[in-house]
Amino acid sequence: MNNSDKSVYDSPATISDIKRHILTILVDNEPGVLARVVGMISGRGYNIDSLNVAEVSKEHLSRITIVTQGTKEVIEQIQSQLMRIVPVHNVINLRDEGSSVEAEVALVYMHINEKNKKQAYQICDFYRARKIENEHNSTIFEIAGASERIDTFIKDISKIVEIEIVRSGPVAISSLNKNEEE
Numbered sequence: 001m002n003n004s005d006k007s008v009y010d011s012p013a014t015i016s017d018i019k020r021h022i023l024t025i026l027v028d029n030e031p032g033v034l035a036r037v038v039g040m041i042s043g044r045g046y047n048i049d050s051l052n053v054a055e056v057s058k059e060h061l062s063r064i065t066i067v068t069q070g071t072k073e074v075i076e077q078i079q080s081q082l083m084r085i086v087p088v089h090n091v092i093n094l095r096d097e098g099s100s101v102e103a104e105v106a107l108v109y110m111h112i113n114e115k116n117k118k119q120a121y122q123i124c125d126f127y128r129a130r131k132i133e134n135e136h137n138s139t140i141f142e143i144a145g146a147s148e149r150i151d152t153f154i155k156d157i158s159k160i161v162e163i164e165i166v167r168s169g170p171v172a173i174s175s176l177n178k179n180e181e182e
Contacts, residue, residue, distance in 0.1 A: 051167030
């Protein structure tokens with residue numbers, strides 16, 4: 001086994017570069033499915049960078065969005081094994097799709113005072129972060145968009161004020177016309 005390979009399993013002879021992959025997995029919304037999907041990926045020795053799950057249809061189907069790092073060959077093995085899990089309907093690697101839309105949401109609690117308020121609000125305005133009104137008069141902003149945009153916002157705003165962050169992790173969907181996929 002190659003020392004640079006993270007997987008505990010044998011890898012194919014030709015190995016591509018390790019890249020970021022977004023997998024969307026359509027599953028039946030029933031107990032234990034998420035644990036089986038996550039267990040299968042972690043069991044192959046791969047970390048999940050981000051995980052998002054939500055019900056997406058009236059037929060009790062949920063979409064699991066997983067961001068992970070790996071070679072194309074290993075991700076293909078994971079996709080193939082995921083399809084063998086009975087409640088999995090489909091698995092799509094959006095890196096292979098060539099056309100997808102990705103977004104993330106972050107809530108940012110800011111410790112604002114009179115000295116940093118003007119500059120903090122200017123940065124929030126520049127990034128189109130939206131102030132969330134709440135009953136405790138806390139300064140909380142919501143920002144949505146690509147993960148890189150949120151990373152840049154956090155880097156810029158943290159130079160001005162102390163912050164606390166919660167992030168949704170990316171969700172993504174293919175932007176191809178469904179007729180083009182067939």
